[in-house]
Amino acid sequence: MNDIVSQDYISMVVIKSSHNNACYIYTRNELAKEMITVDTQEITSLEYQRLLVNQNYIYVCDYQQILPGYLLSLKKLGAVCFLVLPIVLKEEVSAIICLGYRSLLTVSEEYIFLSRDFANRVAVALSKASWEEQLYHMAHYDALTGIPNRLLLKDRLQQSLARAERQNSFIAVLFIDLDRFKYVNDSLGHVIGDLLLCEVAQRLSRNLRSEDTISRLGGDEFVIVISQFENIKESLSITTKIANKILAEFSMPFNINNREIFSTASIGIACYPSDGQTTDELIKNSDSAMYHAKSKGKNNYQFYSKILNDVALERLEMENNLRYALERGEFELYYQPKVETRSKRICGAEALLRWNHPQKGRVSPGQFIPLCEEVGLIIPISEWIIHTACMQAKHWQDRGFLSLTVAVNLSPLQFRQPDLIQKVKNIIDEIGMTANRLEFEITESTAMEDIDEAIATMDIFKRMGIFFSIDDFGTGYSSLSYLKRFPVNTLKIDQSFIRNIHINFEDAAIVKSIVTLAHSLKFAVIAEGVETKEQFDFLKDIGCDEIQGYLFSPPVSVDEFTNLLSHNKFDD
Numbered sequence: 001m002n003d004i005v006s007q008d009y010i011s012m013v014v015i016k017s018s019h020n021n022a023c024y025i026y027t028r029n030e031l032a033k034e035m036i037t038v039d040t041q042e043i044t045s046l047e048y049q050r051l052l053v054n055q056n057y058i059y060v061c062d063y064q065q066i067l068p069g070y071l072l073s074l075k076k077l078g079a080v081c082f083l084v085l086p087i088v089l090k091e092e093v094s095a096i097i098c099l100g101y102r103s104l105l106t107v108s109e110e111y112i113f114l115s116r117d118f119a120n121r122v123a124v125a126l127s128k129a130s131w132e133e134q135l136y137h138m139a140h141y142d143a144l145t146g147i148p149n150r151l152l153l154k155d156r157l158q159q160s161l162a163r164a165e166r167q168n169s170f171i172a173v174l175f176i177d178l179d180r181f182k183y184v185n186d187s188l189g190h191v192i193g194d195l196l197l198c199e200v201a202q203r204l205s206r207n208l209r210s211e212d213t214i215s216r217l218g219g220d221e222f223v224i225v226i227s228q229f230e231n232i233k234e235s236l237s238i239t240t241k242i243a244n245k246i247l248a249e250f251s252m253p254f255n256i257n258n259r260e261i262f263s264t265a266s267i268g269i270a271c272y273p274s275d276g277q278t279t280d281e282l283i284k285n286s287d288s289a290m291y292h293a294k295s296k297g298k299n300n301y302q303f304y305s306k307i308l309n310d311v312a313l314e315r316l317e318m319e320n321n322l323r324y325a326l327e328r329g330e331f332e333l334y335y336q337p338k339v340e341t342r343s344k345r346i347c348g349a350e351a352l353l354r355w356n357h358p359q360k361g362r363v364s365p366g367q368f369i370p371l372c373e374e375v376g377l378i379i380p381i382s383e384w385i386i387h388t389a390c391m392q393a394k395h396w397q398d399r400g401f402l403s404l405t406v407a408v409n410l411s412p413l414q415f416r417q418p419d420l421i422q423k424v425k426n427i428i429d430e431i432g433m434t435a436n437r438l439e440f441e442i443t444e445s446t447a448m449e450d451i452d453e454a455i456a457t458m459d460i461f462k463r464m465g466i467f468f469s470i471d472d473f474g475t476g477y478s479s480l481s482y483l484k485r486f487p488v489n490t491l492k493i494d495q496s497f498i499r500n501i502h503i504n505f506e507d508a509a510i511v512k513s514i515v516t517l518a519h520s521l522k523f524a525v526i527a528e529g530v531e532t533k534e535q536f537d538f539l540k541d542i543g544c545d546e547i548q549g550y551l552f553s554p555p556v557s558v559d560e561f562t563n564l565l566s567h568n569k570f571d572d
């Protein structure tokens, strides 16, 4: 434009009529030859109408009127009058070229002619681009539902595969087929069938992130690609969650033309890299897994690989069992002594959850707590844990073990519950125990997640008299500046550092400096996972305050713990 007519500043405004008439403004300062800046503004319907009526040009002077938003970027540079050239395609203003001048200007007829001619050329180029966009859309999107078709699916899956290969990440392909679609089509007609498919596409899209792809292969077959999982466990857990959500979406009737239609779906899942390396392989194998789901009575999902299927099934079974474990009284708290290093006397107990599974026997918390956390079951279960541990603490207190503190582990989800503080207050009041016999352990990563929030919560508990320790210390990334703000009593050194403390020089150095650091911040230090006399001696030498580990005792039942308490000193 600058080669044809002279101006001081220029901007190109692109109007997105589909987005509440937002417009994107690309401005260039011709004088300073500056790079283009981008800005967004709203375009009012009055301004829009004015452009539509004056399709040739509008001459605007800053002194005469309030400027429309799309001219503000030029004004900011110093322009006082403007030539506005609308670009109209198919009776819609799709863009505007705006020229800005630093001084008042009388535009000649020739000037208008030349700049309008340029704007018209831009219009032709834009309409060609939009036509090409339309052609692309027709070739890559399903005409009925508007979601990607098989061609685009393969394209996107191909890209995901390339990325996954580079990043060693995982992908899941879900093949979804409606269970009674032929029946709907035959009995209610194709129009209803088509509307149902559109509604299905909508419902399926609802559960996806923007980076996932949903497509319709044809007929009543849909494929979803979910990518960028870091490990197989994550991919399995998110994929089953999505598959469950999809089945749940189908459990609600579809309302089509005021008629309720019930339709279920069968889902087959194939994962990269285990179930295939190419797009074709993955789609084919998810398809055959889908047939497997049909043969299993429809309205369910199946993984292509038998192993994954078994794991998914086991998780589902475990989840179902966990839902009832609380009611059936299958949970039990074990207690592990915390021992004062100098006197070798028991000063505390950490409550550790055990699940007495009717068939599997005693299941360790590592196997089921993450699942409880994921499905939200941790909330009711941990309420039971706090209640039970507090009752026990009170009981031991009443029996004369006055200096014993009982520690409860708080899971990340639980720690972030807004009503946690109130619940704990209620429990303490109800039981009538003194709050300073209770301690909470949260892991370093839980504390660091939303630091200010975490500090505020811990502060309130601390003012109530409850102790706090930072569990698994050394495995997260506490910044020192935050650490000093933590209202905690104790740092609990993670067992991974203790394990090789007497053979690994670096671990010994880390532990030593944690003890020094903690003491200078006025925290106590406890080491967990202490199994040998050598480890104990080292920790005692460097001034570690408390010790927990198999050397003294594993976690034990209430009766055994009470027994330990009545001796209350471990031999030298």
Ligand code: C2E
Residues within 6 Å of the ligand: 336, 351, 352, 353, 364, 365, 366, 369, 382, 385, 408, 409, 410, 411, 471, 472, 495, 528, 529, 530, 531, 548, 549, 550, 551, 554, 555
């Ligand atoms: P944690 O809080 O770090 O608990 C310490 C784990 O180390 C316990 O495993 C304990 O039995 C084990 N341990 C203790 N001494 C030694 C030792 O000398 N050597 C070795 N190798 N291990 C030792 P456990 O009971 O299986 O619990 C595992 C994790 O499960 C706990 O780690 C905690 O994160 C979680 N957990 C346990 N009970 C609860 C609970 O009631 N609530 C919540 N939210 N999490 C719990």
Ligand code: CA
Residues within 6 Å of the ligand: 350, 409, 441, 471
């Ligand atoms: Ca712990």
Ligand code: CA
Residues within 6 Å of the ligand: 471, 472, 492, 494, 495, 528
């Ligand atoms: Ca720990």
